[in-house]
Amino acid sequence: MPVPVPRQRAIPAVESGQAQAAFPGSGPSQEGARRTEAPDTDVPCTETPAGDSAAERISPAATATAISVTGSAGAPVAAGPAGVPAPAGVHTTLTLLVIEDDPGGSTVVPELRDSAGKPIRVRTARNLTEAERLLTDDVHCILLDLALPSPGRVEDNDDELAVLRHVLELAPRHAVLALTASGDAERGTEAVRVGAQDYLFRDELDGRLLSRAIRYAVERKRSDTAERRLAEGRVRAQENRRLERGLLPTPLLDGSSLHFAARYRPGRSRALLGGDFYDTVRTPDGTVHAMIGDVCGHGPDEAALGVELRIAWRALTLAGLCGDELLGTLQQVLEHERSDDEIFATLCTVDIAPDGRRAGLCLAGHPAPLIARPGRPAQLLPYDNNGPALGLLPGARWPRMQVELGREWSLMLYTDGLIEGRVGESGERLGQDGMVEMVRRQLAEGLRGEQLLRAAVNEVRELNGGELTDDVAVVLLDRVA
DSSP, X not given: OOOOOXXXXXXXXXXXXXXXXXXXXXXXXXXXXXXXXXXXXXXOOTTSOOOSSGGGGOOXXXXXXXXXXXXXXXXXXXXOSTTSOOOTTOOOOOEEEEEOSOTTTTXXXXXXXXXXXXXOEEEEEXXXXXXXXXXXXXXXXXXXXXXXXXXXXXXXXXXXTHHHHHHHHHOTTSEEEEEEOTTOHHHHHHHHHHTOSEEEEGGGOOHHHHHHHHHHHHHHHHHHHHHXXXXXXXXXXXXXXXXXXXXXXXXXXXXXXXXXXXXXXXXXXXXXXXXXXXXXXXXXXXXXXXXXXXXXXXXXXXXXXXXXXXXXXXXXHHTTOOHHHHHHHHHHHHXXXXXXXXXOEEEEEEXXXXXXXXXXXXXXXXXXXXXXXXXXXXXXXXXXXXXOOBTTSTTOOOOOEEEXXXXXXXXXXXXXXXXXXXXXXXXXXOHHHHHHHHHHHXXXXXXXXXXXXXXXXXXXXXXXXXXXXXXXXXXXXXXXX
């Protein structure tokens, strides 16, 4: 909702920070005296004995926040706009909004100064309606009189802190100081529990005490906000990881003699899923179906689309579809689910016969798999009949090629993230030829299964000189005689 713009009005002396007197009875009580004994500094000392005031109970996190807003010379720096730290070395004038039912009568705000001796600006409001108009982004702290009449809702009649709750809803990003009657510590403590940063006694204020309370409240609010955002970020990250982990495929190979291994590395930082996807299932007739694909792009939308295509592929495969019919249906799914008409996906599908000696291969704009057999160098499967990527050409066709696998073999399916990494200072791509030579060498070293995939991905990363920017997925199926 847009922030209300305050109406044009005469600026009273209290708003300029030049008013003199405090609220009635400016002499501090024992509690107020305790709160003013500590050195007048923006950074609370952790050795200060705990008292009744929330200013004395400031947490180490709040102390760290206060330290973080000091200038280059070590002088404390005032807070920036509500919820936003001021740039290092830049002093921002604090602004206080006083909400009191008689600010123009016998009570005026004392002269307030920040830690640098600069006057604190003061705005005054007679009621919540006027306070809402004056509550702009440059206000850092609110001083609220708890004796102010409630907003008038029937359900609030028995709630002594209804006005405070209303202000907290109105200004969730601002620090709030509760002003209560002398000796009413119970009500002040309850106000802090509800959400205020501190409470003060109306007839025990002086300028020094109120100035320090304002600064502490602003820093404490910033600290609380930072801690809350950090906690929310952690929870969100944990939920995302659990969700992504649940979306990773579980191969359905019960009853098959084939050995399965996979390696996955998303290009997005701290992600578990990328736009690459893969799956493997065995149908009741004994055929093993394997698939690997790549949605163009690297964001969460592409990752979600990859999951949708994988789940659709599994459902269609278990329903008996394969080859051109399967890919045509997947293209329809992609066209309906993609967020942009320019998004496409490459795909490689392999259906291995129950005897394990031959397979059908379909390529939709995807690199051909690599096959390794005993006594023969690893090589790529034929890719002459490679069809277009899904989502590029309406009504496209994808030929299904028959390939002979042999008695014993290893079949590696991969995405282009494995071959598009750079090689050394030359900046050239590794390419399919480079990948084939790399895998041949690793096979000669005796690497197999998960060890082979781990070594391949790690070496590609090392050749690139750091993390790969593209997603990488590799699937390995082995048949041992």
